[in-house]
Amino acid sequence: ExxxxxxxxxxxxxxxxEGLDSGSPEPGVDTEPYLRSLSLDMAGNPNVLLxxxxxxxxxxxxxxxxxxxxVPGWYGMASVKWLRRMTLITEKFHGFFxxxxxxxxxxxxxxxPVTDIQVKSLISWPQPGMALSRDSHNISGLAWSGSGHINRVQVSHDGGETWNDAQLVGPRYEYAWQQWNYDWTPDSDGHHIIVARAEDEKGNVQPMDTHWNRLGYVINGVKPVCVNVS
Incomplete structure:
Protein backbone atom coordinates (compact mmCIF):
# COMPACT_ATOMS: atom_id res chain seq x y z
CA GLU A 1 0.00 0.00 0.00
CA GLU A 18 17.54 0.52 6.89
CA GLY A 19 17.38 0.07 10.64
CA LEU A 20 18.74 2.40 13.29
CA ASP A 21 21.05 -0.32 14.61
CA SER A 22 24.48 -1.07 13.18
CA GLY A 23 27.36 -3.50 13.47
CA SER A 24 30.95 -4.10 12.48
CA PRO A 25 31.66 -6.64 9.72
CA GLU A 26 34.95 -7.44 11.45
CA PRO A 27 36.69 -6.32 14.66
CA GLY A 28 38.31 -2.94 14.13
CA VAL A 29 36.26 -2.14 11.02
CA ASP A 30 33.85 0.79 10.97
CA THR A 31 30.26 -0.05 11.75
CA GLU A 32 27.62 -0.32 9.05
CA PRO A 33 23.89 0.32 9.40
CA TYR A 34 21.69 -2.76 9.37
CA LEU A 35 20.46 -2.97 5.79
CA ARG A 36 18.31 -5.65 4.18
CA SER A 37 16.42 -5.73 0.91
CA LEU A 38 13.38 -7.48 -0.50
CA SER A 39 12.39 -7.97 -4.11
CA LEU A 40 9.46 -5.86 -5.27
CA ASP A 41 7.30 -8.98 -5.44
CA MET A 42 8.13 -9.95 -1.86
CA ALA A 43 7.82 -6.41 -0.52
CA GLY A 44 4.41 -6.19 -2.19
CA ASN A 45 3.14 -9.38 -0.56
CA PRO A 46 0.01 -8.41 1.42
CA ASN A 47 1.32 -10.32 4.45
CA VAL A 48 4.46 -8.16 4.67
CA LEU A 49 3.79 -5.37 7.16
CA LEU A 50 5.19 -2.23 8.70
CA VAL A 71 8.25 -10.54 6.86
CA PRO A 72 6.09 -13.51 7.92
CA GLY A 73 7.47 -16.95 7.19
CA TRP A 74 11.08 -15.77 6.98
CA TYR A 75 13.71 -15.94 9.67
CA GLY A 76 13.89 -12.90 11.94
CA MET A 77 16.89 -11.24 10.28
CA ALA A 78 14.55 -10.11 7.46
CA SER A 79 12.21 -8.24 9.83
CA VAL A 80 14.27 -5.08 10.24
CA LYS A 81 13.80 -3.39 13.62
CA TRP A 82 13.86 0.34 14.41
CA LEU A 83 13.09 1.09 10.77
CA ARG A 84 14.60 4.37 9.67
CA ARG A 85 14.35 4.46 5.90
CA MET A 86 12.95 2.60 2.88
CA THR A 87 14.58 3.14 -0.50
CA LEU A 88 13.67 1.83 -3.94
CA ILE A 89 16.88 0.63 -5.61
CA THR A 90 17.68 -0.27 -9.21
CA GLU A 91 19.96 -3.27 -8.64
CA LYS A 92 20.14 -6.19 -6.25
CA PHE A 93 21.58 -5.36 -2.84
CA HIS A 94 24.63 -7.31 -1.65
CA GLY A 95 25.51 -5.55 1.61
CA PHE A 96 27.26 -7.26 4.51
CA PHE A 97 24.13 -8.19 6.47
CA PRO A 113 20.63 -16.57 1.34
CA VAL A 114 18.68 -17.53 4.44
CA THR A 115 15.02 -16.79 3.67
CA ASP A 116 11.94 -18.83 4.61
CA ILE A 117 11.72 -20.73 7.88
CA GLN A 118 12.32 -24.44 7.32
CA VAL A 119 9.92 -27.02 8.70
CA LYS A 120 10.75 -28.04 12.26
CA SER A 121 9.29 -29.66 15.36
CA LEU A 122 10.38 -29.90 18.97
CA ILE A 123 9.33 -32.10 21.86
CA SER A 124 8.32 -30.05 24.91
CA TRP A 125 7.46 -33.07 27.11
CA PRO A 126 9.09 -35.28 28.29
CA GLN A 127 12.33 -33.52 29.06
CA PRO A 128 15.69 -35.17 28.29
CA GLY A 129 16.86 -37.59 30.96
CA MET A 130 13.48 -38.04 32.64
CA ALA A 131 12.67 -41.32 34.36
CA LEU A 132 9.29 -42.66 33.21
CA SER A 133 7.11 -45.53 34.32
CA ARG A 134 5.51 -48.15 32.06
CA ASP A 135 2.23 -46.20 32.25
CA SER A 136 0.74 -44.18 29.38
CA HIS A 137 2.42 -40.84 28.72
CA ASN A 138 1.36 -37.88 26.59
CA ILE A 139 4.28 -36.78 24.44
CA SER A 140 3.70 -33.19 23.34
CA GLY A 141 5.40 -30.45 21.42
CA LEU A 142 5.27 -27.79 18.74
CA ALA A 143 5.87 -27.67 14.99
CA TRP A 144 6.14 -24.82 12.51
CA SER A 145 7.13 -23.89 8.95
CA GLY A 146 7.45 -20.71 6.93
CA SER A 147 6.03 -22.45 3.86
CA GLY A 148 2.54 -23.20 5.13
CA HIS A 149 0.46 -25.01 7.71
CA ILE A 150 1.76 -28.13 9.42
CA ASN A 151 -0.06 -31.10 7.92
CA ARG A 152 1.51 -33.92 9.88
CA VAL A 153 3.73 -34.70 12.85
CA GLN A 154 5.13 -38.17 13.43
CA VAL A 155 6.69 -39.50 16.62
CA SER A 156 9.19 -42.33 17.07
CA HIS A 157 10.16 -43.87 20.39
CA ASP A 158 12.95 -46.03 18.96
CA GLY A 159 15.22 -43.37 17.51
CA GLY A 160 13.54 -43.21 14.11
CA GLU A 161 13.19 -46.90 13.27
CA THR A 162 9.38 -46.76 13.34
CA TRP A 163 6.97 -43.81 13.22
CA ASN A 164 3.43 -43.08 14.40
CA ASP A 165 1.18 -40.12 13.61
CA ALA A 166 0.68 -37.57 16.37
CA GLN A 167 -2.54 -35.62 16.81
CA LEU A 168 -2.55 -31.97 15.80
CA VAL A 169 -4.33 -29.93 18.47
CA GLY A 170 -5.33 -26.33 19.00
CA PRO A 171 -5.88 -23.63 16.38
CA ARG A 172 -4.24 -23.69 12.95
CA TYR A 173 -2.87 -20.29 11.99
CA GLU A 174 -0.57 -19.51 9.11
CA TYR A 175 3.00 -18.77 10.27
CA ALA A 176 2.16 -19.87 13.82
CA TRP A 177 3.25 -22.79 15.99
CA GLN A 178 1.14 -25.94 15.68
CA GLN A 179 0.62 -27.88 18.91
CA TRP A 180 0.63 -31.67 18.77
CA ASN A 181 0.57 -34.65 21.12
CA TYR A 182 0.94 -38.41 21.06
CA ASP A 183 -0.03 -41.02 23.65
CA TRP A 184 2.74 -43.54 24.27
CA THR A 185 2.79 -46.56 26.54
CA PRO A 186 6.31 -48.00 26.73
CA ASP A 187 6.46 -51.71 26.00
CA SER A 188 9.82 -52.29 27.63
CA ASP A 189 12.11 -50.98 30.32
CA GLY A 190 15.38 -49.28 29.54
CA HIS A 191 16.67 -46.45 27.40
CA HIS A 192 14.32 -44.97 24.78
CA ILE A 193 15.06 -42.29 22.19
CA ILE A 194 12.01 -40.20 21.31
CA VAL A 195 12.08 -38.05 18.17
CA ALA A 196 9.45 -36.07 16.27
CA ARG A 197 9.38 -34.88 12.67
CA ALA A 198 6.98 -32.50 10.95
CA GLU A 199 5.65 -32.12 7.42
CA ASP A 200 4.10 -28.94 6.04
CA GLU A 201 1.33 -28.51 3.48
CA LYS A 202 3.85 -28.17 0.63
CA GLY A 203 5.32 -31.57 1.40
CA ASN A 204 8.50 -30.35 3.10
CA VAL A 205 9.60 -32.92 5.68
CA GLN A 206 11.86 -32.17 8.62
CA PRO A 207 15.19 -33.94 8.08
CA MET A 208 16.72 -36.37 10.53
CA ASP A 209 20.04 -34.54 10.39
CA THR A 210 20.80 -30.82 10.22
CA HIS A 211 22.44 -29.69 7.00
CA TRP A 212 25.96 -28.51 7.87
CA ASN A 213 26.91 -24.94 7.01
CA ARG A 214 29.81 -22.84 8.23
CA LEU A 215 27.77 -20.11 9.93
CA GLY A 216 25.36 -22.53 11.59
CA TYR A 217 22.03 -21.26 10.27
CA VAL A 218 18.76 -23.16 9.72
CA ILE A 219 19.17 -25.83 12.39
CA ASN A 220 16.05 -27.90 11.73
CA GLY A 221 17.09 -31.53 12.07
CA VAL A 222 15.16 -33.64 14.56
CA LYS A 223 16.21 -33.27 18.19
CA PRO A 224 16.11 -36.54 20.13
CA VAL A 225 14.88 -36.76 23.70
CA CYS A 226 16.35 -39.65 25.66
CA VAL A 227 14.37 -41.10 28.58
CA ASN A 228 14.71 -44.06 30.92
CA VAL A 229 11.74 -46.36 31.50
CA SER A 230 11.41 -48.65 34.50
Missing part, protein backbone atom coordinates in the same frame (compact mmCIF):
# COMPACT_ATOMS: atom_id res chain seq x y z
CA UNK A 2 2.79 2.42 0.90
CA UNK A 3 4.76 1.49 -2.21
CA UNK A 4 1.69 2.02 -4.37
CA UNK A 5 1.16 5.48 -2.89
CA UNK A 6 4.78 6.44 -3.45
CA UNK A 7 4.85 5.13 -7.00
CA UNK A 8 7.39 2.63 -8.31
CA UNK A 9 9.50 3.56 -11.31
CA UNK A 10 10.09 0.88 -13.91
CA UNK A 11 13.83 0.62 -13.18
CA UNK A 12 13.30 -0.28 -9.49
CA UNK A 13 14.00 -3.93 -8.61
CA UNK A 14 14.16 -4.05 -4.81
CA UNK A 15 13.21 -2.17 -1.66
CA UNK A 16 16.07 -1.47 0.75
CA UNK A 17 15.22 -1.26 4.46
CA UNK A 51 4.25 -2.74 12.35
CA UNK A 52 3.94 -0.01 14.98
CA UNK A 53 1.70 -1.88 17.44
CA UNK A 54 1.52 -5.37 18.92
CA UNK A 55 -1.59 -6.62 20.72
CA UNK A 56 -3.03 -3.10 20.65
CA UNK A 57 -0.01 -1.52 22.32
CA UNK A 58 2.89 0.44 20.81
CA UNK A 59 5.86 -1.74 19.98
CA UNK A 60 8.32 -2.06 22.81
CA UNK A 61 11.86 -0.89 22.18
CA UNK A 62 13.21 -4.43 22.12
CA UNK A 63 10.66 -5.37 19.46
CA UNK A 64 11.62 -2.49 17.16
CA UNK A 65 9.83 0.67 18.34
CA UNK A 66 8.70 2.87 16.71
CA UNK A 67 8.43 0.92 13.43
CA UNK A 68 9.43 -2.56 12.34
CA UNK A 69 9.30 -4.45 9.09
CA UNK A 70 7.58 -7.84 9.45
CA UNK A 98 22.61 -9.76 3.37
CA UNK A 99 25.46 -11.07 1.27
CA UNK A 100 28.02 -12.13 3.89
CA UNK A 101 25.88 -12.90 6.93
CA UNK A 102 22.58 -14.79 7.10
CA UNK A 103 23.67 -17.06 4.26
CA UNK A 104 23.99 -20.82 3.96
CA UNK A 105 27.64 -21.27 3.03
CA UNK A 106 28.42 -24.73 1.71
CA UNK A 107 31.67 -26.66 2.06
CA UNK A 108 32.58 -25.84 -1.55
CA UNK A 109 32.31 -22.09 -0.88
CA UNK A 110 29.00 -21.51 -2.66
CA UNK A 111 26.20 -19.85 -0.72
CA UNK A 112 22.49 -19.15 -0.77
Missing amino acids: ILAKVGIKSEAVEVLF AYEMNGEPLSLEHGYPLRLI QGERYIIEEKDGTSV
Whole structure:
Protein backbone atom coordinates (compact mmCIF):
# COMPACT_ATOMS: atom_id res chain seq x y z
CA GLU A 1 0.00 0.00 0.00
CA ILE A 2 2.79 2.42 0.90
CA LEU A 3 4.76 1.49 -2.21
CA ALA A 4 1.69 2.02 -4.37
CA LYS A 5 1.16 5.48 -2.89
CA VAL A 6 4.78 6.44 -3.45
CA GLY A 7 4.85 5.13 -7.00
CA ILE A 8 7.39 2.63 -8.31
CA LYS A 9 9.50 3.56 -11.31
CA SER A 10 10.09 0.88 -13.91
CA GLU A 11 13.83 0.62 -13.18
CA ALA A 12 13.30 -0.28 -9.49
CA VAL A 13 14.00 -3.93 -8.61
CA GLU A 14 14.16 -4.05 -4.81
CA VAL A 15 13.21 -2.17 -1.66
CA LEU A 16 16.07 -1.47 0.75
CA PHE A 17 15.22 -1.26 4.46
CA GLU A 18 17.54 0.52 6.89
CA GLY A 19 17.38 0.07 10.64
CA LEU A 20 18.74 2.40 13.29
CA ASP A 21 21.05 -0.32 14.61
CA SER A 22 24.48 -1.07 13.18
CA GLY A 23 27.36 -3.50 13.47
CA SER A 24 30.95 -4.10 12.48
CA PRO A 25 31.66 -6.64 9.72
CA GLU A 26 34.95 -7.44 11.45
CA PRO A 27 36.69 -6.32 14.66
CA GLY A 28 38.31 -2.94 14.13
CA VAL A 29 36.26 -2.14 11.02
CA ASP A 30 33.85 0.79 10.97
CA THR A 31 30.26 -0.05 11.75
CA GLU A 32 27.62 -0.32 9.05
CA PRO A 33 23.89 0.32 9.40
CA TYR A 34 21.69 -2.76 9.37
CA LEU A 35 20.46 -2.97 5.79
CA ARG A 36 18.31 -5.65 4.18
CA SER A 37 16.42 -5.73 0.91
CA LEU A 38 13.38 -7.48 -0.50
CA SER A 39 12.39 -7.97 -4.11
CA LEU A 40 9.46 -5.86 -5.27
CA ASP A 41 7.30 -8.98 -5.44
CA MET A 42 8.13 -9.95 -1.86
CA ALA A 43 7.82 -6.41 -0.52
CA GLY A 44 4.41 -6.19 -2.19
CA ASN A 45 3.14 -9.38 -0.56
CA PRO A 46 0.01 -8.41 1.42
CA ASN A 47 1.32 -10.32 4.45
CA VAL A 48 4.46 -8.16 4.67
CA LEU A 49 3.79 -5.37 7.16
CA LEU A 50 5.19 -2.23 8.70
CA ALA A 51 4.25 -2.74 12.35
CA TYR A 52 3.94 -0.01 14.98
CA GLU A 53 1.70 -1.88 17.44
CA MET A 54 1.52 -5.37 18.92
CA ASN A 55 -1.59 -6.62 20.72
CA GLY A 56 -3.03 -3.10 20.65
CA GLU A 57 -0.01 -1.52 22.32
CA PRO A 58 2.89 0.44 20.81
CA LEU A 59 5.86 -1.74 19.98
CA SER A 60 8.32 -2.06 22.81
CA LEU A 61 11.86 -0.89 22.18
CA GLU A 62 13.21 -4.43 22.12
CA HIS A 63 10.66 -5.37 19.46
CA GLY A 64 11.62 -2.49 17.16
CA TYR A 65 9.83 0.67 18.34
CA PRO A 66 8.70 2.87 16.71
CA LEU A 67 8.43 0.92 13.43
CA ARG A 68 9.43 -2.56 12.34
CA LEU A 69 9.30 -4.45 9.09
CA ILE A 70 7.58 -7.84 9.45
CA VAL A 71 8.25 -10.54 6.86
CA PRO A 72 6.09 -13.51 7.92
CA GLY A 73 7.47 -16.95 7.19
CA TRP A 74 11.08 -15.77 6.98
CA TYR A 75 13.71 -15.94 9.67
CA GLY A 76 13.89 -12.90 11.94
CA MET A 77 16.89 -11.24 10.28
CA ALA A 78 14.55 -10.11 7.46
CA SER A 79 12.21 -8.24 9.83
CA VAL A 80 14.27 -5.08 10.24
CA LYS A 81 13.80 -3.39 13.62
CA TRP A 82 13.86 0.34 14.41
CA LEU A 83 13.09 1.09 10.77
CA ARG A 84 14.60 4.37 9.67
CA ARG A 85 14.35 4.46 5.90
CA MET A 86 12.95 2.60 2.88
CA THR A 87 14.58 3.14 -0.50
CA LEU A 88 13.67 1.83 -3.94
CA ILE A 89 16.88 0.63 -5.61
CA THR A 90 17.68 -0.27 -9.21
CA GLU A 91 19.96 -3.27 -8.64
CA LYS A 92 20.14 -6.19 -6.25
CA PHE A 93 21.58 -5.36 -2.84
CA HIS A 94 24.63 -7.31 -1.65
CA GLY A 95 25.51 -5.55 1.61
CA PHE A 96 27.26 -7.26 4.51
CA PHE A 97 24.13 -8.19 6.47
CA GLN A 98 22.61 -9.76 3.37
CA GLY A 99 25.46 -11.07 1.27
CA GLU A 100 28.02 -12.13 3.89
CA ARG A 101 25.88 -12.90 6.93
CA TYR A 102 22.58 -14.79 7.10
CA ILE A 103 23.67 -17.06 4.26
CA ILE A 104 23.99 -20.82 3.96
CA GLU A 105 27.64 -21.27 3.03
CA GLU A 106 28.42 -24.73 1.71
CA LYS A 107 31.67 -26.66 2.06
CA ASP A 108 32.58 -25.84 -1.55
CA GLY A 109 32.31 -22.09 -0.88
CA THR A 110 29.00 -21.51 -2.66
CA SER A 111 26.20 -19.85 -0.72
CA VAL A 112 22.49 -19.15 -0.77
CA PRO A 113 20.63 -16.57 1.34
CA VAL A 114 18.68 -17.53 4.44
CA THR A 115 15.02 -16.79 3.67
CA ASP A 116 11.94 -18.83 4.61
CA ILE A 117 11.72 -20.73 7.88
CA GLN A 118 12.32 -24.44 7.32
CA VAL A 119 9.92 -27.02 8.70
CA LYS A 120 10.75 -28.04 12.26
CA SER A 121 9.29 -29.66 15.36
CA LEU A 122 10.38 -29.90 18.97
CA ILE A 123 9.33 -32.10 21.86
CA SER A 124 8.32 -30.05 24.91
CA TRP A 125 7.46 -33.07 27.11
CA PRO A 126 9.09 -35.28 28.29
CA GLN A 127 12.33 -33.52 29.06
CA PRO A 128 15.69 -35.17 28.29
CA GLY A 129 16.86 -37.59 30.96
CA MET A 130 13.48 -38.04 32.64
CA ALA A 131 12.67 -41.32 34.36
CA LEU A 132 9.29 -42.66 33.21
CA SER A 133 7.11 -45.53 34.32
CA ARG A 134 5.51 -48.15 32.06
CA ASP A 135 2.23 -46.20 32.25
CA SER A 136 0.74 -44.18 29.38
CA HIS A 137 2.42 -40.84 28.72
CA ASN A 138 1.36 -37.88 26.59
CA ILE A 139 4.28 -36.78 24.44
CA SER A 140 3.70 -33.19 23.34
CA GLY A 141 5.40 -30.45 21.42
CA LEU A 142 5.27 -27.79 18.74
CA ALA A 143 5.87 -27.67 14.99
CA TRP A 144 6.14 -24.82 12.51
CA SER A 145 7.13 -23.89 8.95
CA GLY A 146 7.45 -20.71 6.93
CA SER A 147 6.03 -22.45 3.86
CA GLY A 148 2.54 -23.20 5.13
CA HIS A 149 0.46 -25.01 7.71
CA ILE A 150 1.76 -28.13 9.42
CA ASN A 151 -0.06 -31.10 7.92
CA ARG A 152 1.51 -33.92 9.88
CA VAL A 153 3.73 -34.70 12.85
CA GLN A 154 5.13 -38.17 13.43
CA VAL A 155 6.69 -39.50 16.62
CA SER A 156 9.19 -42.33 17.07
CA HIS A 157 10.16 -43.87 20.39
CA ASP A 158 12.95 -46.03 18.96
CA GLY A 159 15.22 -43.37 17.51
CA GLY A 160 13.54 -43.21 14.11
CA GLU A 161 13.19 -46.90 13.27
CA THR A 162 9.38 -46.76 13.34
CA TRP A 163 6.97 -43.81 13.22
CA ASN A 164 3.43 -43.08 14.40
CA ASP A 165 1.18 -40.12 13.61
CA ALA A 166 0.68 -37.57 16.37
CA GLN A 167 -2.54 -35.62 16.81
CA LEU A 168 -2.55 -31.97 15.80
CA VAL A 169 -4.33 -29.93 18.47
CA GLY A 170 -5.33 -26.33 19.00
CA PRO A 171 -5.88 -23.63 16.38
CA ARG A 172 -4.24 -23.69 12.95
CA TYR A 173 -2.87 -20.29 11.99
CA GLU A 174 -0.57 -19.51 9.11
CA TYR A 175 3.00 -18.77 10.27
CA ALA A 176 2.16 -19.87 13.82
CA TRP A 177 3.25 -22.79 15.99
CA GLN A 178 1.14 -25.94 15.68
CA GLN A 179 0.62 -27.88 18.91
CA TRP A 180 0.63 -31.67 18.77
CA ASN A 181 0.57 -34.65 21.12
CA TYR A 182 0.94 -38.41 21.06
CA ASP A 183 -0.03 -41.02 23.65
CA TRP A 184 2.74 -43.54 24.27
CA THR A 185 2.79 -46.56 26.54
CA PRO A 186 6.31 -48.00 26.73
CA ASP A 187 6.46 -51.71 26.00
CA SER A 188 9.82 -52.29 27.63
CA ASP A 189 12.11 -50.98 30.32
CA GLY A 190 15.38 -49.28 29.54
CA HIS A 191 16.67 -46.45 27.40
CA HIS A 192 14.32 -44.97 24.78
CA ILE A 193 15.06 -42.29 22.19
CA ILE A 194 12.01 -40.20 21.31
CA VAL A 195 12.08 -38.05 18.17
CA ALA A 196 9.45 -36.07 16.27
CA ARG A 197 9.38 -34.88 12.67
CA ALA A 198 6.98 -32.50 10.95
CA GLU A 199 5.65 -32.12 7.42
CA ASP A 200 4.10 -28.94 6.04
CA GLU A 201 1.33 -28.51 3.48
CA LYS A 202 3.85 -28.17 0.63
CA GLY A 203 5.32 -31.57 1.40
CA ASN A 204 8.50 -30.35 3.10
CA VAL A 205 9.60 -32.92 5.68
CA GLN A 206 11.86 -32.17 8.62
CA PRO A 207 15.19 -33.94 8.08
CA MET A 208 16.72 -36.37 10.53
CA ASP A 209 20.04 -34.54 10.39
CA THR A 210 20.80 -30.82 10.22
CA HIS A 211 22.44 -29.69 7.00
CA TRP A 212 25.96 -28.51 7.87
CA ASN A 213 26.91 -24.94 7.01
CA ARG A 214 29.81 -22.84 8.23
CA LEU A 215 27.77 -20.11 9.93
CA GLY A 216 25.36 -22.53 11.59
CA TYR A 217 22.03 -21.26 10.27
CA VAL A 218 18.76 -23.16 9.72
CA ILE A 219 19.17 -25.83 12.39
CA ASN A 220 16.05 -27.90 11.73
CA GLY A 221 17.09 -31.53 12.07
CA VAL A 222 15.16 -33.64 14.56
CA LYS A 223 16.21 -33.27 18.19
CA PRO A 224 16.11 -36.54 20.13
CA VAL A 225 14.88 -36.76 23.70
CA CYS A 226 16.35 -39.65 25.66
CA VAL A 227 14.37 -41.10 28.58
CA ASN A 228 14.71 -44.06 30.92
CA VAL A 229 11.74 -46.36 31.50
CA SER A 230 11.41 -48.65 34.50
